[in-house]
Amino acid sequence: QQPVQSPQAVILREGEDAVINCSSSKALYSVHWYRQKHGEAPVFLMILLKGGEQKGHDKISASFNEKKQQSSLYLTASQLSYSGTYFCGTEVLLAGGTSYGKLTFGQGTILTVHP
């Protein structure tokens, strides 16, 4: 089951903030976030494990609400280099408390930052 991302597209001006959401109908073990620029491979941003942790580096951070099976990616003071397609990937939680390692991605959110 693919996670669902929203919105499908975001257009920003430099310096503005954005939030990208990712939700799953299944209990999750982890949520991954990746960014893909046009013509390039997706690049890893961060992983969040069950436990409701929040991570971040520089001006990009993310949260994981395991009760709602939702994650949000926060981009603050956006830069031109933030443009690209953002994907969340999820690993489903098994009864034993682990995951079977299948990383499933959402449809992606296209982020465009203008000067």
Added chain:
Amino acid sequence: KAGVTQTPRYLIKTRGQQVTLSCSPISGHRSVSWYQQTPGQGLQFLFEYFSETQRNKGNFPGRFSGRQFSNSRSEMNVSTLELGDSALYLCASRALELHTEAFFGQGTRLTVV
């Protein structure tokens, strides 16, 4: 440390033919996953191999198959190609099976005419 290498980068095939794509993971990585990327569909999971065994499979027809060798290199085969198989095929390698990041290759762009 070399990244994930996929060959070939581009491929043009005719309907009905078959094709084999190759993926060499990062040295030491034992998990290799394959994804199909098309506009508007995101990254569709095909299958995952770990230590030469297919551990996970997506919802693709049996025309899509794969295998993994003892050196962790993986191949994906698509038989009886259809126009709808035109896509970017990405492979991703991971060091361990759980909660580690996936490293993607540049992909193979397959065009079926």
